[in-house]
Amino acid sequence: MRVMVESRMRELRYREALREAMAEEMERDERVFIMGEEVGHYQGAYKVTEGLLARFGAKRVIDTPIAEEGFAGIAIGAAMVGLRPIVEFMTWNFSAVAFDQILSNAAKLRQMSGGQFTVPIVFRGPNGAAKQTAAQHSHAMETFYAQIPGIKVVVPATVADAKAFMKAAIRDDNPVLVLEDERLYGTKGEVPDGDHVEPFGVAAVRRAGEDVTLATWGKMLLPCLEAAEQLAKSGGPSCEIVDLRTLRPLDHHTVVESVRKTGRLVVVHEAWPYGGPGAELVDRVQREAFDALDAPVLRCTGRDAAMPYNKKLEDMTIPDAKTVLAAVRAVMAY
Amino acid sequence: MTKVLAASTDPMFGLFSVIRDDGSMSDEHKAKIPDALLARMYREMRRLRALDERMLVIQRQGRIGFYGEVKGQEATPIATGLALDAEDWIFPALREGAAMLVRGFPLDTYVAQCFGNSCDVNKGRQMPSHYSGKSVHQVSWSSCIGPQVPQAVGAAWAMKLRKANTIAVGFLGDGATSQADFHNAMNFAAVFKTPCVIICQNNHWAISVPSKMQSASPTFASKAIAYGMPGVRVDGNDVCAVYLALSDAAARARDGEGPTFIECVTYRMGAHSSSDDPTRYRSNEEVDAWRKKDPLDKLRKAVVARGLIDDARDEALFNEVDNEVKAAIVKVESAANPPRESVFEDVYGELPWHLREQREELLASAPPPAHGAGH
Ligand SMILES: Cc1ncc(C[n+]2csc(CCOP(=O)(O)OP(=O)(O)O)c2C)c(N)n1
Numbered sequence: 001m002r003v004m005v006e007s008r009m010r011e012l013r014y015r016e017a018l019r020e021a022m023a024e025e026m027e028r029d030e031r032v033f034i035m036g037e038e039v040g041h042y043q044g045a046y047k048v049t050e051g052l053l054a055r056f057g058a059k060r061v062i063d064t065p066i067a068e069e070g071f072a073g074i075a076i077g078a079a080m081v082g083l084r085p086i087v088e089f090m091t092w093n094f095s096a097v098a099f100d101q102i103l104s105n106a107a108k109l110r111q112m113s114g115g116q117f118t119v120p121i122v123f124r125g126p127n128g129a130a131k132q133t134a135a136q137h138s139h140a141m142e143t144f145y146a147q148i149p150g151i152k153v154v155v156p157a158t159v160a161d162a163k164a165f166m167k168a169a170i171r172d173d174n175p176v177l178v179l180e181d182e183r184l185y186g187t188k189g190e191v192p193d194g195d196h197v198e199p200f201g202v203a204a205v206r207r208a209g210e211d212v213t214l215a216t217w218g219k220m221l222l223p224c225l226e227a228a229e230q231l232a233k234s235g236g237p238s239c240e241i242v243d244l245r246t247l248r249p250l251d252h253h254t255v256v257e258s259v260r261k262t263g264r265l266v267v268v269h270e271a272w273p274y275g276g277p278g279a280e281l282v283d284r285v286q287r288e289a290f291d292a293l294d295a296p297v298l299r300c301t302g303r304d305a306a307m308p309y310n311k312k313l314e315d316m317t318i319p320d321a322k323t324v325l326a327a328v329r330a331v332m333a334y
Numbered sequence: 335m336t337k338v339l340a341a342s343t344d345p346m347f348g349l350f351s352v353i354r355d356d357g358s359m360s361d362e363h364k365a366k367i368p369d370a371l372l373a374r375m376y377r378e379m380r381r382l383r384a385l386d387e388r389m390l391v392i393q394r395q396g397r398i399g400f401y402g403e404v405k406g407q408e409a410t411p412i413a414t415g416l417a418l419d420a421e422d423w424i425f426p427a428l429r430e431g432a433a434m435l436v437r438g439f440p441l442d443t444y445v446a447q448c449f450g451n452s453c454d455v456n457k458g459r460q461m462p463s464h465y466s467g468k469s470v471h472q473v474s475w476s477s478c479i480g481p482q483v484p485q486a487v488g489a490a491w492a493m494k495l496r497k498a499n500t501i502a503v504g505f506l507g508d509g510a511t512s513q514a515d516f517h518n519a520m521n522f523a524a525v526f527k528t529p530c531v532i533i534c535q536n537n538h539w540a541i542s543v544p545s546k547m548q549s550a551s552p553t554f555a556s557k558a559i560a561y562g563m564p565g566v567r568v569d570g571n572d573v574c575a576v577y578l579a580l581s582d583a584a585a586r587a588r589d590g591e592g593p594t595f596i597e598c599v600t601y602r603m604g605a606h607s608s609s610d611d612p613t614r615y616r617s618n619e620e621v622d623a624w625r626k627k628d629p630l631d632k633l634r635k636a637v638v639a640r641g642l643i644d645d646a647r648d649e650a651l652f653n654e655v656d657n658e659v660k661a662a663i664v665k666v667e668s669a670a671n672p673p674r675e676s677v678f679e680d681v682y683g684e685l686p687w688h689l690r691e692q693r694e695e696l697l698a699s700a701p702p703p704a705h706g707a708g709h
Contacts, residue, residue, distance in 0.1 A: 045541075070512065070514075308677055313672060
């Protein structure tokens with residue numbers, strides 16, 4: 001008799017996938033709790049934690065005063081003595097207020113104490129530009145955090161990844177930062193049933209192609225897919241798209257492998273062009289696939305200035321399918 | 335602490351107010367608030383309410399991306415604009431932008447900030463309701479809660495070092511008192527004895543979080559005691575009370591006596607911002623109870639009690655200020671967007687070579703279809 005071991009798929013929204021992951025982990029492990037601004041009674045500024053207060057009670061879904069530095073520190077302390085906090089930042093922009101707690105404490109305590117202490121904690125929230133949220137509310141913060149040894153950085157682009165990586169983050173004994181995206185919260189996607197957890201540091205090839213590799217993460221996957229479709233329809237170059245999924249650890253191997261096939265690479269990210277995981281990737285590729293490259297690696301990034309509020313200006317500051325296409329054409333024309 | 339305040343308020347439980355329920359006030363207060371000033375306050379508040387109402391409609395119609403109402407909290411920005419000298423500096427929080435208007439900032443340019451087009455002095459860079467005008471010595475609030483308060487203290491400290499006879503006023507909401515910036519501001523203000531006033535508009539809510547969940551202090555004003563400065567609690571819906579309290583605190587600061595902390599007890603009658611629905615977290619009864627203390631109604635009573643206005647004149651005044659608002663919107667709304675290359679301006683004082691390169695690259699690409707026209 002043939003046994004079918006096929007997991008059933010369900011369609012969820014990105015925010016629901018995150019919520020499901022947290023709820024399942026809270027069911028599984030009573031040490032897990034959520035804290036942050038308006039995560040309880042208000043159901044979360046972006047409704048990610050909707051219903052969790054009713055389900056798990058005020059001891060495990062905790063509304064805090066407006067003090068990111070404060071509750072990051074409170075949660076780190078709780079984690080050091082055995083709890084497993086999930087800290088929501090209303091947006092990652094406000095994590096800047098808590099930067100010292102993350103950089104000099106959560107990330108360092110294990111190393112500085114010779115491995116005596118651990119900080120099993122998740123920091124999560126929406127990252128990057130939303131819609132006309134301007135200079136102080138639109139930061140792509142992953143650039144800063146991906147630099148820090150001692151923490152893991154996840155940027156899920158798909159609904160399935162949102163769930164699988166959130167679960168992995170909660171189970172991890174190290175500090176894990178999950179950078180979500182307001183513009184992805186409403187997107188729908190298939191999620192496998194059951195206890196599905198993804199390992200950190202394994203990129204996903206979202207689209208196979210022959211002529212050029214697009215490497216990206218987070219919501220920038222969307223313009224990459226759009227540009228690749230447009231090119232496919234118009235008989236243009238065929239794009240392979242690699243979604244990095246985690247930025248620390250950074251799976252450059254998958255990108256190198258892809259570049260060995262295509263010979264060309266465009267790195268697409270929303271963050272500023274100066275440095276960051278995009279530049280890191282370029283460094284790895286030139287070292288490990290120099291002989292395979294038919295053109296210099298290009299990057300298609302946000303512009304090197306504060307995010308404007310004005311819609312026209314904002315639109316031309318964030319990479320979109322058009323700017324990705326232009327970069328692909330440039331790399332093909334070399 | 336100067337006379338009126340010291341006598342009439344204690345930071346724990348006092349509440350300094352001026353306008354009585356019937357609109358009258360004591361002779362002492364009356365002498366300090368002459369008819370012309372009272373009438374001016376009323377006109378300003380009428381205009382600000384009209385502005386809020388129109389801007390909210392515009393936001394709902396999608397003509398601007400965001401709006402932060404000040405309804406119910408008009409007394410404090412108006413009193414501030416009137417109580418300070420033109421050379422003093424204002425570092426507002428979310429709801430004090432309109433002090434700029436009181437100090438003569440043009441209404442049309444103010445409104446243009448919300449459209450973020452080429453009429454906006456911020457060049458379309460900041461979210462709506464983040465007004466600023468160097469001409470009237472007022473910066474914009476920070477989208478991230480808190481940083482303006484220590485900055486106000488720093489400005490005041492600089493004024494002290496330069497022996498200027500000016501002061502700085504920093505604002506925050508009740509929620510922002512939880513941030514470390516508040517602690518730093520209070521501590522430095524007192525330790526450096528800076529000529530400043532720190533004003534907390536306690537509107538009872540920080541989005542959905544009630545003020546009792548931010549702080550276990552008996553009152554916000556009482557926090558001042560521990561920092562070593564006077565704290566006063568004022569009826570923040572009584573524009574005359576805020577005006578007198580701030581005038582006293584400003585005089586203290588100018589006399590070299592150091593900072594004062596003022597808690598203005600008020601209520602946010604509308605939503606936190608256009609992205610919020612307050613019915614999800616607060617009761618109609620609560621909102622109704624505060625509606626009875628509407629600062630505009632309170633002030634109207636005082637103006638009527640002095641015989642400065644009647645129904646007919648009030649209606650005429652409303653039409654006048656509303657037309658002013660309408661005209662300002664019409665004047666600026668359809669202005670062009672800032673030019674696309676402007677994103678590289680003001681990153682630094684001069685355009686550095688690396689941004690010049692990026693600017694040239696941008697200009698070499700095809701402009702988006704509708705660029706530069708309309709909104
Ligand atoms: C550092 C930071 N954390 C969180 C937020 C989100 N946020 C915006 S306004 C606000 C509440 C502010 O409350 P309060 O200081 O009382 O001012 P009010 O809105 O009542 O005038 C919050 C939490 C933010 N802007 N900045």
